[in-house]
Amino acid sequence: MRRRFSISDYLPVPAARILTVAIILVVWEITGRMADPLFFAPPSRCLTAAAEIFGDPKLQWALWLTLVELVTGFALSVVFGVLIGTAIGARATSYRSFFPIVMFLYAIPQVTVLPLFVLYFGPGAASKIAFGFSHGIFPVIITVVGALRGLDQTLLRSAYSMGASRMQVFRRITLPFIVPALFTGMRLGMTATLLGVLIGELYVSSGGIGMFTRLYTDSLRPDRLFALTAVLALMAIVINETLRRAETNVSHWRNA
Amino acid sequence: MSTIAASPGPMLAGSSGEEPARDNSRRIQLAFLIGFLLVWWLVTALALINPFFLPSPQAVARVFFRLVTTGEILPDLKITTGQIAVSFPIALLSGLAVGYAVSSSRYSVEVFEPMLAGLFAIPLIIFYPLNVLILGIGPESKIAHGAIYGFFPIVLSAIQGFGSVDRAYLRSAHSLGASRFQVLRRVLLPAALPSIMAGVRMGFVLTFVATIGSETIASLGGLGHRIVWYAESLETDKMFAYIVFIIIIAVVSNAVLSWIERRSDWR
Numbered sequence: 001m002r003r004r005f006s007i008s009d010y011l012p013v014p015a016a017r018i019l020t021v022a023i024i025l026v027v028w029e030i031t032g033r034m035a036d037p038l039f040f041a042p043p044s045r046c047l048t049a050a051a052e053i054f055g056d057p058k059l060q061w062a063l064w065l066t067l068v069e070l071v072t073g074f075a076l077s078v079v080f081g082v083l084i085g086t087a088i089g090a091r092a093t094s095y096r097s098f099f100p101i102v103m104f105l106y107a108i109p110q111v112t113v114l115p116l117f118v119l120y121f122g123p124g125a126a127s128k129i130a131f132g133f134s135h136g137i138f139p140v141i142i143t144v145v146g147a148l149r150g151l152d153q154t155l156l157r158s159a160y161s162m163g164a165s166r167m168q169v170f171r172r173i174t175l176p177f178i179v180p181a182l183f184t185g186m187r188l189g190m191t192a193t194l195l196g197v198l199i200g201e202l203y204v205s206s207g208g209i210g211m212f213t214r215l216y217t218d219s220l221r222p223d224r225l226f227a228l229t230a231v232l233a234l235m236a237i238v239i240n241e242t243l244r245r246a247e248t249n250v251s252h253w254r255n256a
Numbered sequence: 257m258s259t260i261a262a263s264p265g266p267m268l269a270g271s272s273g274e275e276p277a278r279d280n281s282r283r284i285q286l287a288f289l290i291g292f293l294l295v296w297w298l299v300t301a302l303a304l305i306n307p308f309f310l311p312s313p314q315a316v317a318r319v320f321f322r323l324v325t326t327g328e329i330l331p332d333l334k335i336t337t338g339q340i341a342v343s344f345p346i347a348l349l350s351g352l353a354v355g356y357a358v359s360s361s362r363y364s365v366e367v368f369e370p371m372l373a374g375l376f377a378i379p380l381i382i383f384y385p386l387n388v389l390i391l392g393i394g395p396e397s398k399i400a401h402g403a404i405y406g407f408f409p410i411v412l413s414a415i416q417g418f419g420s421v422d423r424a425y426l427r428s429a430h431s432l433g434a435s436r437f438q439v440l441r442r443v444l445l446p447a448a449l450p451s452i453m454a455g456v457r458m459g460f461v462l463t464f465v466a467t468i469g470s471e472t473i474a475s476l477g478g479l480g481h482r483i484v485w486y487a488e489s490l491e492t493d494k495m496f497a498y499i500v501f502i503i504i505i506a507v508v509s510n511a512v513l514s515w516i517e518r519r520s521d522w523r
Contacts (some may be wrong), residue, residue, distance in 0.1 A: 007477075008363035016367040041391050100281035101288045108511060111469040112480070112502045115487035115495065119309060162478040195379040202381060202473045203484075215384040222389055231383050 041223035049223035053212075054231075062209045063231075066201060069125050069208070073132025074193045078186060080133075081140025083184075086146065088141070089148030099145060106138045110196070114203055128200035128208065135196030136189040143185030145179040180251040187243040194236055301507070311493040320497040331502060333476040336467060337396065343399040344463045347406030351459065352452070353406075355414020356440065369415050376408040381469065388474050401470045406463035412457020417448030450521040457513040464509065468502060 007192070025043055028195050032042025042048070090096045121127035151174065159169050201210030210229065210238060216225040293313055299305055300312035304454045307315075323329040383404065387397040421444055429439050447450075471480025479502055487493035 004362070008361070012368050013363070016321060016363075017371060020367070020371065096280065097284055100284045103281075104285045104288060105506065108503055109465045109468060109506045111465055111472060112499045113334055114469075114472055115484050116499075119487060119492070129413055141273065191377060192377070195381060198379050199381050199469060199473075202384060215388045217385050220389070222386070225389055232382045233378050236382075240374075240377045 008144070013088040028149045034122045037222075038220045039222055041226055043226075045223040049068075049221070050231070053224050053227060059209075059212055059228075062207060062212055065207060066126060066197065069128040069132060069197045069201075069233075070168075070194055071092045073129045073197055074136055076129070077136030077140055077166045077189045079194055081189060082138045082144055082182065084137070085141040085144025086148065091143035095145065095149060102141055106142070110134060111199060117200065118204055119133065119249055123204045126210070128197045128205075131200040132196035136139040136193030139188035139192055140182075140185040143188065144178060147181030148174070151177050162253060180247070183243070183250045185248055187240070189244055190239060190241040191236075194239065198232070220233035258361075264321055273349070282467055299440055305315075308454045308492060311496060315493045316496040316500065320500055323494075323497055323501070329479075329498075330476055330480045332479050332498075336471065336480070339395050339467050339478070341380050342459060344373065344406055344469065345400030346399070347410055347459055347463055348456065350403075351407045351410025351455070352414050356410045358411075358416055359415045359418035361461050365415060369412070372411055373408060375452075376412065378406055381466075383497040384470055384473060387470075393474055398467050398470045398475065401434075402463040402467040405466035406459035409458035409462060410452075410454045411455075413458075414448070417455075418444055418450035419448045421447040450517075453517040455521045457510070457517050460513055461506070461510060464506060 007016075017086045029042040029044060030042055032045070037045075045066045088094050088102065109133075117127045117131045117134075121130050155173055156169060166170070183211055202213060205208070205214070209232065212228060214226060216222075216228065296310075296313050300307065300310060358364050358372075363474060381399075384397070384401050387400045391397040391400055425443050425447065426439060429443050434442065467478070468480040471478035472484055475481040483495050483498045483502075486492070486498065
């Protein structure tokens with residue numbers, strides 16, 4: 001084949017990514033300086049705004065509160081997700097009778113019932129935890145059930161025939177088998193919980209970060225809003241990457 | 257593919273009824289729905305819960321039929337569907353175009369695919385306040401938000417779909433003298449269609465949910481707006497009627513798209 005000039009010969013992949021981000025930042029900076037400062041802000045102005053707002057103890061408290069809501073909702077999702085998922089996935093009959101119900105509930109767009117959560121749990125942290133939990137529990141249940149269904153029955157049968165007790169089978173076969181899937185479920189559950197908590201925060205908030213996004217929008221401070229959004233995005237990326245690493249490590253351990 | 261699995265939302269729902277016999281799981285879902293309605297009716301009939309918090313199913317059904325038959329629901333339905341009618345085509349076309357461009361070489365897939373997947377792992381709802389500040393509280397911000405949400409599953413599935421087409425097909429088409437467009441039209445699109453359709457369905461579901469969600473958070477009209485409106489005025493029977501209406505739209509459109517997705521799968 002004819003050899004053409006190719007950018008890939010000169011630019012390794014990470015450098016190309018950094019270059020892409022740099023180009024976006026430059027374009028953003030240029031358009032940001034030309035746009036109306038009441039509605040748009042260049043990255044340079046967002047940086048100074050970030051320094052301003054993150055010194056504010058009220059905002060620090062709001063971020064902390066959001067993190068607490070996230071962790072609580074996530075912990076509840078994992079605990080109840082594993083319990084329910086194990087109960088459903090352990091036997092073929094319970095799988096056949098209850099799993100369709102889980103999928104039925106999962107297909108409902110949950111954001112429609114968000115006002116109900118606020119009606120029942122109030123505008124404080126409880127409604128965000130509950131809404132995050134209602135998002136996070138489904139991926140956990142579904143992955144645990146999926147893993148249990150995929151469990152090789154001959155493994156179980158041979159273990160039982162060699163005289164293993166129920167506890168031994170659970171400890172030595174079932175648990176190691178579902179752990180990698182559980183990590184996948186936990187990562188997906190974390191993403192979902194974060195989504196639920198943030199939707200709840202943005203809808204109505206008494207003291208969480210939703211209060212500040214509304215404040216910066218209403219007071220026409222795009223620089224502050226960009227800065228806060230960037231930090232939230234960074235938080236999501238860090239959480240996601242951490243769990244993804246953990247997941248990869250665990251599945252390596254299983255494949256080894 | 258893990259990036260697709262990482263996406264939030266109800267996209268798993270359509271495709272996994274197969275393993276337990278399909279009819280059987282439908283019957284169980286129906287039984288569950290009936291049981292749920294029975295419990296709901298019982299709880300309200302025995303006045304265990306303040307009707308402000310939970311109106312009776314009969315009251316909700318009455319309001320629901322009135323909304324639909326008198327056309328009271330139409331103005332909000334028009335606003336919501338009007339927004340989706342703009343945002344989803346934007347998501348679809350830009351997703352396919354960017355997906356096609358990125359999938360053109362192994363190198364650009366390596367550079368851009370993880371960046372797009374990483375962005376999609378962020379709960380995109382956090383960008384909604386920026387949309388509102390920049391584009392205003394009207395339909396523009398919902399269109400932008402819906403399009404952003406729909407874009408990601410479509411672009412990721414397009415990269416995957418176009419990228420996994422057997423290179424031998426492309427080489428033989430080129431060597432037979434096909435133009436770039438002919439290759440796209442006759443080889444790439446048909447070969448990649450099944451995996452792209454999965455992304456398109458996800459994209460539509462997410463655009464729909466994101467539109468309702470953004471109307472819930474800040475808006476002047478639309479179905480999501482009306483739910484909040486009635487929640488705040490404690491007219492919960494009307495609120496429930498709107499919720500039921502949205503759930504019906506979601507279930508029906510998901511069923512239609514799953515059907516198209518299965519039909520497009522020639523493998």
